Amino acid sequence: MRRASSALRGAYCSAPGPADVPRYKAEIHVTLKRTVNDPQGLTIKGGLHSLGYAGVDAVRAGKYIEVWLDAPDEADAASQVDAMCDQLLANPVIEDYRFAVSAETAGEAVG
Amino acid sequence: MRFAVLVFPGTWSDGDCQHVLRDRLGQQADRIWHREANLDGYDAVVVPGGFSYGDYLRCGAIARFSPVMGALQRHAQAGRPVFGSCNGFQILCEAGLLPGALLRNDSLQFRCQEQYVRVTRDDTGFSCASAAGDALMLPISHGEGNYHVDDDTLAELEAERRIVFRYADADGQVTPAANPNGSRANIAGVINAAGNVLGMMPHPERSSEALLGGEDGLRVWQSMIQWWG
Numbered sequence: 045m046r047r048a049s050s051a052l053r054g055a056y057c058s059a060p061g062p063a064d065v066p067r068y069k070a071e072i073h074v075t076l077k078r079t080v081n082d083p084q085g086l087t088i089k090g091g092l093h094s095l096g097y098a099g100v101d102a103v104r105a106g107k108y109i110e111v112w113l114d115a116p117d118e119a120d121a122a123s124q125v126d127a128m129c130d131q132l133l134a135n136p137v138i139e140d141y142r143f144a145v146s147a148e149t150a151g152e153a154v155g
Numbered sequence: 156m157r158f159a160v161l162v163f164p165g166t167w168s169d170g171d172c173q174h175v176l177r178d179r180l181g182q183q184a185d186r187i188w189h190r191e192a193n194l195d196g197y198d199a200v201v202v203p204g205g206f207s208y209g210d211y212l213r214c215g216a217i218a219r220f221s222p223v224m225g226a227l228q229r230h231a232q233a234g235r236p237v238f239g240s241c242n243g244f245q246i247l248c249e250a251g252l253l254p255g256a257l258l259r260n261d262s263l264q265f266r267c268q269e270q271y272v273r274v275t276r277d278d279t280g281f282s283c284a285s286a287a288g289d290a291l292m293l294p295i296s297h298g299e300g301n302y303h304v305d306d307d308t309l310a311e312l313e314a315e316r317r318i319v320f321r322y323a324d325a326d327g328q329v330t331p332a333a334n335p336n337g338s339r340a341n342i343a344g345v346i347n348a349a350g351n352v353l354g355m356m357p358h359p360e361r362s363s364e365a366l367l368g369g370e371d372g373l374r375v376w377q378s379m380i381q382w383w384g
Contacts, residue, residue: 083258083337084263135213
């Protein structure tokens with residue numbers, strides 16, 4: 045449960061860490077597995093068809109999550125984010141996830 | 156019997172469950188705040204419906220990390236009964252106590268209506284006060300009750316007779332038209348392999364008094380009392 049609670053903190057807070065610890069930003073996409081029916085996507089597709097976009101073949105809706113975190117290096121940040129996705133941010137029964145981690149430039153973080 | 160009725164921030168059916176168990180059925184029923192880490196002394200745990208943590212991220216996803224969930228896991232592992240309804244079902248799935256997950260209703264609409272379910276078997280601690288084949292009117296009230304499992308898990312559930320309740324019409328016929336949310340195989344309620352944890356989307360506490368339009372829900376509570384009391 046220790047890891048789970050640290051994942052929770054990571055998901056909810058972006059309190060500044062010690063000045064010498066680099067900050068990273070993770071951009072996470074969570075989507076329904078291909079085998080899972082997506083009623084939202086189907087409805088959006090119907091809306092696009094009714095607007096005249098007859099070429100729209102498929103629509104899948106998902107979630108986009110940004111996480112700011114302090115970590116010693118990018119590999120550690122990525123490993124933490126991967127664990128967060130496994131433990132909380134995605135439900136492996138119905139969802140897949142992918143993410144990108146990048147070093148945060150000063151002044152860009154939100155609180 | 157001593158029932159613990161769990162209360163998370165945003166739970167809304169705890170008062171109704173407590174009322175039915177205590178005032179209609181004469182059981183001890185205590186509302187237990189989610190920060191409690193000890194459920195010793197309780198025979199059964201009820202995880203009621205509502206919108207725990209505002210349904211943020213996914214329904215039931217955050218409630219899974221409340222301190223009481225560790226105690227709930229131990230209670231379940233000891234073979235003692237756990238019943239989850241609506242958001243409680245979603246929490247039990249997120250916690251891994253039951254298979255599957257609840258997706259957005261296929262209609263994309265919140266469905267709040269009287270709903271019949273067919274009792275598929277009467278040899279469980281959640282259905283023994285009914286007869287197999289009975290149709291019970293149990294209200295539903297949810298936007299995300301579309302039960303999903305993959306093909307292999309569905310085959311396993313069917314083979315092990317773990318689908319205890321299916322959405323049906325008033326005659327107990329399980330038809331696509333009677334499915335209110337797109338759930339696979341009309342699944343309204345499933346039980347774990349050990350037979351002591353059951354989750355369902357309907358709200359039996361809302362049809363446990365004639366004044367409120369029906370008493371079929373009593374059968375679920377009476378089953379628990381008969382089986383484990």
